[in-house]
Amino acid sequence: MGKAAQSAIRFSNVGQVFRTQSGTLEALRGVDLTIERHEFVAVLGPSGCGKSTLLRLTAGLLTPTSGKVEVFGLSVAEPRDDIGIVFQKPTLLPWASAEDNVVFPLRHKAGRVNAGDREKARQILARMGLAGFEKRLPSELSGGMQQRVGIARALFMDPDILLMDEPFSALDALTRDEMGFELLHIWEARPKTVMFITHSISEAVLLADRVLVMSERPGRIIENLTIDLPRPRGFETTNNKVMHDYVSHLRSLLLKRAA
Amino acid sequence: MTMSHISGASSSSAPPEQRDRRQVMVRLARAPGLLPLVTLVSILIVWEVSCQVFAIPSFVLPSPTRILGGFGAIPFPRWLDHIWSTLRVALIGYVVSIVIAIPTAVMLTRSEMLSRALYPILVVIQATPVVAVAPVIIVALGSGDLPRVVITFLITFFPLVVSTTTGLLATPPELIELSRSLRAPAIREMTQIRLPFAIPYVFSALKISITLAVIGAVVAEFVAADKGIGYYIQFSTSMFQVQQAWAGLVVLVAISLALFQLVAAAQRIWFPWSIPSERS
Ligand SMILES: Nc1ncnc2c1ncn2[C@@H]1O[C@H](COP(=O)(O)OP(=O)(O)OP(=O)(O)O)[C@@H](O)[C@H]1O
Numbered sequence A: 001m002g003k004a005a006q007s008a009i010r011f012s013n014v015g016q017v018f019r020t021q022s023g024t025l026e027a028l029r030g031v032d033l034t035i036e037r038h039e040f041v042a043v044l045g046p047s048g049c050g051k052s053t054l055l056r057l058t059a060g061l062l063t064p065t066s067g068k069v070e071v072f073g074l075s076v077a078e079p080r081d082d083i084g085i086v087f088q089k090p091t092l093l094p095w096a097s098a099e100d101n102v103v104f105p106l107r108h109k110a111g112r113v114n115a116g117d118r119e120k121a122r123q124i125l126a127r128m129g130l131a132g133f134e135k136r137l138p139s140e141l142s143g144g145m146q147q148r149v150g151i152a153r154a155l156f157m158d159p160d161i162l163l164m165d166e167p168f169s170a171l172d173a174l175t176r177d178e179m180g181f182e183l184l185h186i187w188e189a190r191p192k193t194v195m196f197i198t199h200s201i202s203e204a205v206l207l208a209d210r211v212l213v214m215s216e217r218p219g220r221i222i223e224n225l226t227i228d229l230p231r232p233r234g235f236e237t238t239n240n241k242v243m244h245d246y247v248s249h250l251r252s253l254l255l256k257r258a259a
Numbered sequence B: 001m002t003m004s005h006i007s008g009a010s011s012s013s014a015p016p017e018q019r020d021r022r023q024v025m026v027r028l029a030r031a032p033g034l035l036p037l038v039t040l041v042s043i044l045i046v047w048e049v050s051c052q053v054f055a056i057p058s059f060v061l062p063s064p065t066r067i068l069g070g071f072g073a074i075p076f077p078r079w080l081d082h083i084w085s086t087l088r089v090a091l092i093g094y095v096v097s098i099v100i101a102i103p104t105a106v107m108l109t110r111s112e113m114l115s116r117a118l119y120p121i122l123v124v125i126q127a128t129p130v131v132a133v134a135p136v137i138i139v140a141l142g143s144g145d146l147p148r149v150v151i152t153f154l155i156t157f158f159p160l161v162v163s164t165t166t167g168l169l170a171t172p173p174e175l176i177e178l179s180r181s182l183r184a185p186a187i188r189e190m191t192q193i194r195l196p197f198a199i200p201y202v203f204s205a206l207k208i209s210i211t212l213a214v215i216g217a218v219v220a221e222f223v224a225a226d227k228g229i230g231y232y233i234q235f236s237t238s239m240f241q242v243q244q245a246w247a248g249l250v251v252l253v254a255i256s257l258a259l260f261q262l263v264a265a266a267q268r269i270w271f272p273w274s275i276p277s278e279r280s
C-alpha cells in the first residue's frame, strides 16, 4: 500500500471548537503538523492548550470542527483500532490482575483470549519489569507499577501508533527517567510512531526525535524542533551539552509566551 | 455473665502484672465480635435488672427473660411457618426488584431521552410513602403473596436503581475512550467495563435494600395477612401479649441481620476487590 511513503499522522489546518454550557471554547486553531512513520514526537505546551485534544483527534475519538486529520493517508472518521493509547492516569480495571488488564483490549474487542495471548502479555509485563506481578490486582501495585501495566496494555495489540498523554506525570523523577529509557528501549526494538505529550521539557528532549511546542489556547504549533542527539540515549545523554541547549531554548520559548 | 468472667480473669492476674492485663484487654478488643457481644450482654443484664427493680409492667417493657418465655407461646413449627411467610415475600420482592432495577439503570444510562422520561416517575414512586399506599395495593391486588411482593418491590426498587445508575456513570472516561478506540461491541462496554465498575455501588444498595425488603414484607403483613412475623406481632399486640410481640421483633431483627450478612458475604466471596480497603 506504499505505507512507507505516507506520513503516519498529518493535521492540515485543524481547528477544534467545543460547545460548553457557558458558550463555545476554541481549543485548537489552524494546527498543521506531520509525524513520519516510526518517528518519536513529543508535544509540549501550557496547561489547557489542547494537547489531549490533539491526541483524541488522532485516535479518532473526536472529529475536528475544521480542517483534516489523516492517519496513514486516510482521513480519520472514526476511532482506529491500530492505535494504542496510554492515559495520564493508569485507569486499570480494579478487578482484573495485571495480566488480565494487559490482555483486556483483545478480550474487549474479540471477546476471547487464548494461552498464547496470555504468554505474550506476560512477556510484555516482564519487559516492563513486572515479572512476578502478573497475578496482582492493581490495588496491590504501586503507582509506577500500575502505569507500567497501562503502557503494557497499550503495547499489547502491537499498534502502529502509540499515543501517550503525559504517561509519566504521576511518577517520581527517578522512576520517570527509568521508564522513559525503558520506553525508548521498546520503541527501538519494535519501531512505532509515537506521539508523546508531556509537561517536562527535559523529558521531551531526552526521548524525542522532534519536539512540537504549542501556544496557549487556542493551541497552535509554534515551534518544531528536531532533536539531533545520538541514539541509543541513556543517562549519559542527560549530561550532553547539546541537550542543555535544546532545553534552554525550549524553556525560554515557553517562558516568553507565559510572560 | 460473660462480663464478670472477663473482669474476674484479668483481675486475678494480680495488680503487678499491669502490662499483662493490658495485653489481655487488647487481645479481647481485637477479637472480632467479642466486644459487641459484651455490649449486648451488658445491655440485657441492665434491662433485666431494671425491669425487676423498677417493676416495669410487661406491657410497657417486658424483661428479656419474659420475652424468652414469649417464644414458647407458639410451637416451633408455627414459628417456622411465620418466618417462612415473611422471608418468602421479602426475598421474592427483593429478587424481582434487582431483576428490574439493574436493566432499568442500564437503560437510564444508555438513553438520555429515556432517562428524562423515567426519572420523574422514579422520584414520584420514591416520594410516595409505601406504608400509605399499602392498603390500596392490597385492595387492588387481593390477598395472596402478589400485593405483598409488590409492596416489598416498591420499597427496595429506588435505592437499587439510583445506586446502580450512579455506579454505571462513575466509570473512568478513559476506559470508555479505550473501549471506543478498540471499536468493541457496545454490549461489551456495558458488560466488561460499566457493570463491573458499578459493583461496589450495587452492593451498597443491595445491603440497604435487603433490610428494606424485610420492612416491606412486614408492612404488607400489618395491612392484611394471616401469617408472617409482622402479622404475628400485630396479632399478639392486639391480644396484649406484649412479650410475644417482642419475641417476634427479636426474630425479625435476626432475619434482617442474617440477610444483611449474607449479602455482605456474597460481596466478600465473589467481589473482594469491590470492598474498599484502608489503603485507597
Ligand atoms: N469535551 C470537551 N468539552 C468541552 N471543552 C473541552 C473538552 N475537552 C477539552 N476541552 C477544553 O479544551 C481545552 C483544551 O483541553 P485539553 O484537555 O486538550 O488541554 P491539555 O493541553 O491537554 O491540558 P492539560 O495540560 O491540562 O492536560 C481546555 O480548555 C478544556 O477545558
Ligand SMILES: [Mg+2]
Residues within 6 Å of the ligand: A051, A052, A053, A165
Ligand atoms: Mg491533557
